[in-house]
Amino acid sequence: MAELPLELPVRSVKPRERGITHLMDRGLSLVEVDGLMEVAGASVDIVKLGFGTALATQNLEPKLARYREHAVPVVLGGTITELAVQQDRVDRLVAWIRELGLVHIEVSDGTIDFDPADKQRLIAKLADQGFTVLSEVGSKDNDKIMAPYRWVELITAELEAGAWKVICEGRETGTAGIARPDGELRQGLIDEIAHGVDQAQVIFEAPQKDQQVHLIKRFGADVNLGNIPPADVLPLETMRLGLRSDTMETGA
Numbered sequence: 039m040a041e042l043p044l045e046l047p048v049r050s051v052k053p054r055e056r057g058i059t060h061l062m063d064r065g066l067s068l069v070e071v072d073g074l075m076e077v078a079g080a081s082v083d084i085v086k087l088g089f090g091t092a093l094a095t096q097n098l099e100p101k102l103a104r105y106r107e108h109a110v111p112v113v114l115g116g117t118i119t120e121l122a123v124q125q126d127r128v129d130r131l132v133a134w135i136r137e138l139g140l141v142h143i144e145v146s147d148g149t150i151d152f153d154p155a156d157k158q159r160l161i162a163k164l165a166d167q168g169f170t171v172l173s174e175v176g177s178k179d180n181d182k183i184m185a186p187y188r189w190v191e192l193i194t195a196e197l198e199a200g201a202w203k204v205i206c207e208g209r210e211t212g213t214a215g216i217a218r219p220d221g222e223l224r225q226g227l228i229d230e231i232a233h234g235v236d237q238a239q240v241i242f243e244a245p246q247k248d249q250q251v252h253l254i255k256r257f258g259a260d261v262n263l264g265n266i267p268p269a270d271v272l273p274l275e276t277m278r279l280g281l282r283s284d285t286m287e288t289g290a
Contacts, residue, residue, distance in 0.1 A: 046279050050260050051080075052109075056238045057260030057278065058083040058203070059271060062210055062245070065091050066268060068104055075108045078271040084142065086265075088115045088210060102138060116146025116174050124150055128160065132167070146174035148207055148215075154192060158199040165200030172241070173199075176207025176215035186230035193235050203262065206231065208243030210265050221246050228256070237261065250274055251284045 050057045063085050066074070074082070085105055092098055092114045105112050114135065122131035135143060145161050157173070164171050173196040175189055193204045207215030216231075217223050223244075231240060241262040244250050247270070253261050259278040266274055277285045 046281075047259055049278065052083060054083050054260075056262065058241060058262040058264075059266055059274060060205075060241050060262070060264035061085045061271060062088045062265045062267060063091070063101075064088050064210070065095060066101070068097060068100055070268070071101060071104045074268050074271065075104075075110070078275065079108050079110070081271050081275040082110050085110055085112045086115055086144070087112060088265075090115060090117055090121075092118065099138070102140070106139070111142050111170075112140055113142035113144050113172060114140070116144035116172075117149060119143065119145050120147065120150045120152070123152060123160070132164070132169075141168070141170055142172060143169045144172045144174060144205075145201075146205075146207075148174060148176065148178040154195065158195055161196055161199040161201050170202045171200060172203050172205055173201040174205040174207055178207065178209055178214050180214050180219050186227045187234075189227060189231055190234035193231065193240060197235075197239055203239060203241050204235075205241045205243060205264055208245070208249070208265060210243075210245060212244060212246040212249055212265070216242060217244075217246075217249065221249065223249055223252055228253075232257070245270075247273075247284075250277060254278060254285050 059081050061082050102112055119131065122128045143164055145157060147157055161171050161173055175192045175196065196204050208217050209215065212221050213219050216227055237257050241264040242253055243265040244253055244263050245265045245267060250263060253263060254277055263274065276282050280286045
């Protein structure tokens with residue numbers, strides 16, 4: 039490859055601990071997976087099969103094989119784990135995840151009432167069993183407002199329980215949790231999380247461009263961002279590299 043004509047910011051490389059792009063797959067075909075990997079595979083760090091699609095799609099195992107070929111780890115959405123908790127079938131879910139060859143698992147409580155102590159025990163149990171656990175803090179219900187200090191307490195407790203990263207809820211629309219219903223980020227909450235927790239340990243769900251710009255300007259190119267739509271992976275990478283006017287002046 040020819041030498042690039044411009045000097046770009048140093049960007050961490052895969053496998054990354056910082057600057058993670060957490061992709062939301064809501065039902066990609068194998069052809070779409072191949073196209074995404076061709077164009078932006080180096081920028082995809084982990085894929086979440088969202089909306090419970092792992093239990094409904096007809097191409098689950100071939101798709102997992104395709105992501106495996108590209109060395110991209112896959113995690114099932116946390117709602118599936120919540121349903122397993124609700125139905126007292128966590129062990130059956132874990133056995134199925136092992137059969138699929140997955141090593142990542144998400145534990146969330148965005149929909150169900152899940153006692154924090156029980157959630158932390160589940161995180162610890164799964165981590166002890168060798169899983170890479172992503173936990174999630176925050177509700178999908180905008181009527182459930184949690185004080186910023188409580189977010190920090192829960193994030194800290196789940197990291198201590200064994201979570202690899204804690205996802206800060208924003209929904210696939212970017213309109214809940216760390217964001218208001220209109221998509222505006224809750225700046226006071228973001229500041230509190232940044233003050234209380236190493237930002238490398240959290241993934242901010244930020245599917246909207248304005249949210250991504252704000253977080254890159256706030257934390258730099260290597261901020262962890264989640265629920266990124268497939269079509270936005272490469273545009274996000276250009277913002278991380280300061281190639282777009284939105285972040286060029288920051289030297290992101």
